[in-house]
Amino acid sequence: MASKVFYRKWRPQLLAEVVGQEHVTRTLLNALANERVSHAYLFCGPRGTGKTSTARSLAKAVNCLTNGKGEPCNSCDMCQAITEGRALDVIEVDAASNTGVDDIRSLREKVNYAPNQAHYKVYIIDEVHMLSTSASNALLKTLEEPPPHVIFILATTETHKILPTILSRCQRFDFHRLSQADIVTKLSRISENEGITIEPEALKLIARAATGSMRDAENLLQQMMTYYGNEITLQQAQTLLGYSGDRRATDLVKNIVNQDVASGVSTINEVNNDGLDLRQFNRDVVESLRVLLLLKTGSGESLELTIDDISELKELATMAPLTQILKAIKQFGQLDLGLDNYSTLPLELALVDGTLPETEEKGRPVRQPAPEPPAKKTPPKAAQPEEKKATEPEPKVEEPVAKKEPVTAEEPLPAEEPEPATATGIDTGPLEAGGAIEQLQTQWSKMINEAPEGMGKTPAAALLRSARPKEINDDTIVLSFKYPLHKENMEKLDNQKIAEKIVSSFLGRSCKVRCVYEHENNHLVKAALARGAQHDNVEES
Amino acid sequence: MLHVLIGEDDFSVRQALEEIKKTIGDPTALMSNTTVFDGRQVTLEQLRSACETVPFLSEKRLVIVEGLLERFESGNRTGRKKPSRKTGQPEEYKAIADGIKQLPEFTELVLIGGGVKAGNPLLRELAATGKVRTFPRLKQAQLSQWITQRVKANCGSISPQAVNLLIRFVGNDLWIMAGEVDKLTLFVGGRRIEEEDIRAVVSYAQEANIFAMIDAVLEFRVGAAQSLYQQLLRQGVTPAHLMVMLSRQVRIIFQIKEMRGRKKTRGEIQSKLGLTSDFVLRKAWDQADRYSPARLREVYHKLLETDISIKTGKLDGEIALNILIAELGQRGTVSA
Numbered sequence: 041m042a043s044k045v046f047y048r049k050w051r052p053q054l055l056a057e058v059v060g061q062e063h064v065t066r067t068l069l070n071a072l073a074n075e076r077v078s079h080a081y082l083f084c085g086p087r088g089t090g091k092t093s094t095a096r097s098l099a100k101a102v103n104c105l106t107n108g109k110g111e112p113c114n115s116c117d118m119c120q121a122i123t124e125g126r127a128l129d130v131i132e133v134d135a136a137s138n139t140g141v142d143d144i145r146s147l148r149e150k151v152n153y154a155p156n157q158a159h160y161k162v163y164i165i166d167e168v169h170m171l172s173t174s175a176s177n178a179l180l181k182t183l184e185e186p187p188p189h190v191i192f193i194l195a196t197t198e199t200h201k202i203l204p205t206i207l208s209r210c211q212r213f214d215f216h217r218l219s220q221a222d223i224v225t226k227l228s229r230i231s232e233n234e235g236i237t238i239e240p241e242a243l244k245l246i247a248r249a250a251t252g253s254m255r256d257a258e259n260l261l262q263q264m265m266t267y268y269g270n271e272i273t274l275q276q277a278q279t280l281l282g283y284s285g286d287r288r289a290t291d292l293v294k295n296i297v298n299q300d301v302a303s304g305v306s307t308i309n310e311v312n313n314d315g316l317d318l319r320q321f322n323r324d325v326v327e328s329l330r331v332l333l334l335l336k337t338g339s340g341e342s343l344e345l346t347i348d349d350i351s352e353l354k355e356l357a358t359m360a361p362l363t364q365i366l367k368a369i370k371q372f373g374q375l376d377l378g379l380d381n382y383s384t385l386p387l388e389l390a391l392v393d394g395t396l397p398e399t400e401e402k403g404r405p406v407r408q409p410a411p412e413p414p415a416k417k418t419p420p421k422a423a424q425p426e427e428k429k430a431t432e433p434e435p436k437v438e439e440p441v442a443k444k445e446p447v448t449a450e451e452p453l454p455a456e457e458p459e460p461a462t463a464t465g466i467d468t469g470p471l472e473a474g475g476a477i478e479q480l481q482t483q484w485s486k487m488i489n490e491a492p493e494g495m496g497k498t499p500a501a502a503l504l505r506s507a508r509p510k511e512i513n514d515d516t517i518v519l520s521f522k523y524p525l526h527k528e529n530m531e532k533l534d535n536q537k538i539a540e541k542i543v544s545s546f547l548g549r550s551c552k553v554r555c556v557y558e559h560e561n562n563h564l565v566k567a568a569l570a571r572g573a574q575h576d577n578v579e580e581s
Numbered sequence: 582m583l584h585v586l587i588g589e590d591d592f593s594v595r596q597a598l599e600e601i602k603k604t605i606g607d608p609t610a611l612m613s614n615t616t617v618f619d620g621r622q623v624t625l626e627q628l629r630s631a632c633e634t635v636p637f638l639s640e641k642r643l644v645i646v647e648g649l650l651e652r653f654e655s656g657n658r659t660g661r662k663k664p665s666r667k668t669g670q671p672e673e674y675k676a677i678a679d680g681i682k683q684l685p686e687f688t689e690l691v692l693i694g695g696g697v698k699a700g701n702p703l704l705r706e707l708a709a710t711g712k713v714r715t716f717p718r719l720k721q722a723q724l725s726q727w728i729t730q731r732v733k734a735n736c737g738s739i740s741p742q743a744v745n746l747l748i749r750f751v752g753n754d755l756w757i758m759a760g761e762v763d764k765l766t767l768f769v770g771g772r773r774i775e776e777e778d779i780r781a782v783v784s785y786a787q788e789a790n791i792f793a794m795i796d797a798v799l800e801f802r803v804g805a806a807q808s809l810y811q812q813l814l815r816q817g818v819t820p821a822h823l824m825v826m827l828s829r830q831v832r833i834i835f836q837i838k839e840m841r842g843r844k845k846t847r848g849e850i851q852s853k854l855g856l857t858s859d860f861v862l863r864k865a866w867d868q869a870d871r872y873s874p875a876r877l878r879e880v881y882h883k884l885l886e887t888d889i890s891i892k893t894g895k896l897d898g899e900i901a902l903n904i905l906i907a908e909l910g911q912r913g914t915v916s917a
Contacts, residue, residue, distance in 0.1 A: 063768065063781050070767040076735075078763065086817040184595075200822075208756035211764050212784045216816045252815065330900055334811075337907055338804030366907055373904070374895045534882075 046258040047088075050230050053123065054111045055097045058090040059254065060222040064213045065094070072101050072110050078211040080183050080192040082168075084199040085215025088253030091195040094215075095164045096122065099130045102191060103158040118158055129158040136167040144171070144178040151182055151190055161190045168194040169201035176203045183209045217252025220244065226254065227261055236261075236270050242277035249281045282320050289324035290352065292391070293332060296368045297360040299395045305388055312384045322375055322387065329369040332357050336365055368394035480509045480517070480547075487546040500538035503530045507555075515551050517543055520558045527557045583684060583711025585704065587650065587694040590716040592755035594693060597714060602643065605689055610639040620649030620692075625673075629680050632688045642688045649677075650694035653703045678706035719753050727755070728762060732774065737766035739774040746776050749860050750785040757785075787816055791823065792864050795830045799872055799880065803910030810906060820898035824891070828884045830865065831877055837862075837869045838877075883909055 052058045055065045064083075071077050081098075083091040100112035100122045112119045121127040133147065147163070155161040171179065183192055183206065194210060196202060224243050231238050238261075246264075250257035260281070268276050288311050295304035311321050335357040357365075371390040480487070488496065488504050495501060506526050507519040519539075521527040529535060536553055544550045584601055586594045605611055616631045623646060636642040653674045684690055690711075697704060704713070719727055725744045732739045739747075747765075751758050761783050765774050768782045780786045790813055797806035813823065833854060840850045847866075856862045887905045890896045896904070 066770070067764055067768040067782065070770045074767065076763070076767065078760070086819075089817065208754055208760070211760045213764075214784050214787060214816070217814070219815065252817070326900065330903055333903055333907055334807055337807050337910065362907065366904060369900065369904060370896075373897065373900050374890070 060218040082210035088255035089215040099162040129155040136170040141174040220247040223247035238272040500535040585713040588716030593716040735766040
């Protein structure tokens, strides 16, 4: 029984065996054939795409005793020594643990000695992005003009962390993520040799789960082999990989598209009653929705899907409006099923949220540029009255606000009350400290109603309604909020800006807005209540 | 004999140095007769003793000094701020120049400098004594000529369109260009280099793809943006990287728009933004013409939202970008 893990046992020993990187292997083989091997290479790409394997094969190829101008023979002493990792002249440096400048200096000293047995000394520096800046600079000089018998192969997953000077001195090769087809081919070869019988669909599933990394795929295959033995079915693969593979995920997507909440809820409950993991189920739903989204936006061909997968979803895609798909994908994508594995409530809520509000949403003007969250959180009732023309203020709103601060309600400047909408030039100039705050408090709602063109209906205006001007310090108006949520929303940059504009245009000078949160239970409110003041609930409703 | 090699085109400077080495003689004999100094630290005494040592088992000695000329660069104010005794004193260059003028026959002295101006006092002093060669950064036309020559030297051929594409992707860093050209000729193995070869092999083509995606996003071409996105994912680009690139591009477009409004020249903008790659600048320049500030702002806000939802773990990165692309495109279909 082999004790080596698959990815080491089946590591490619020839350049041609490296799967899915033809653009790299072809160039290298040509270089070998023409004896134009460069002195410094940089291999970059995601994990499990064959960087280290290619580096080792290249090291063998240049030093191979029998050939030397192409693929390594893997049978001569040199090739075998390199494969077994005992060759003196192929030095693998793990840059992640030798990050310092001293490590590179010692490397530089040794570089100048001629190789012991091989033609070339090959330095394979893995994870080269981990080198410190000074270490990189120390390496740079050697990299630029290495002695003729030395080849450097740098490998990394993160190219952007490497100094541009190092980048420019190397011949750079980008390794791509493997396609599912490539992974399946390699896996089926491995399973054949290992005597594993596995359903082709299961292999596809592994390839999908590996997201382009061969090492991940090989590990998964081995895991399955140790767990299930030499015969692996699709269902076993699904269980291990956490795909429910359930048709009902597609059914639910269908229900969402058809806005059929009743069947949707029953689908969810069926799934739950069957004892399926809801988190897995949710993942499947999101994945189907994603495919739907891609199909809808006309980029379905970029997905690696089978034909029967697509046909059904394509049909759905033509039916569903994009907004709805987006809404659903957001709802389900953000779902946190958390620890409570058996509650279907989050799923059901997402379903309802993802389907029903669509009708309400349609009424809302799309041109509204403000970001969604504040708009959503603004209580719809509070926003309603603003829809009316700002020139005829709603008496209902006006009165309670005036009543709002009965303690100070001495109506200091009643003369200004009937002024119409020409708010910008209004003679509120003398509003200075002291009485200004009371004045502002009494005219708060008027100010919002008279907001400059286009601002009256913004979320910021709605938020202003739920605020109370607390004090004026020079150019700053302090707004007090009863709920932390309102305060946070108001503090969002664009809301704050609009609010400042509204206030400034009313006061006729530029003002800043600062937000504070004051819980209702503060002593002033209590005192006011004790003296017979009443709550008015206009803002919170 | 004195050689002065200066210019920003570092690659050609090194090549010239190699040529000098070849004319001197056997490389193994030269190895023990070569001294390399860092011009920022070398003293006149060190230089003199290195130059006047009689070569050992060889006819010539090679002394290379890097960055000596920069010490006397008048515009080099930033270097002067650090009070170091080694920075050039006005009188010092005279002494060095005199020392160099008495160079013995058997010594080849090579002075290498980067951005050295013609007014450099040491350079003026030495201009008559030695051979001065300047290597400025190559312009477009010279660059395409250089590429064709290099391909030819590698026994290959390249189509003119491919040359242009290569220049667009790589820019005028000859180090990178040399690597890419070598790689390309080996990749095609004898046949002519065409545009698709460049797209397949050149590392910087990926970056171009990212820009194509950003373009598609900004231009409401959702389908194209999504398939480019899938393609980039397969090439190993992470969603996080794409997010960064997207916001960077939008930021650059914004900045260019703004600076152009303040009547800055193209060169000023380029240096201000620190864009070394001409490709990035040109792309953003065009985009700045095409997109309204309102559109850019919208994109910016959406980017922020997506970033937050990824970083707070609300959404998986891959799917979040899918949503982002679809949403940005979808608003377009309504408002465009």
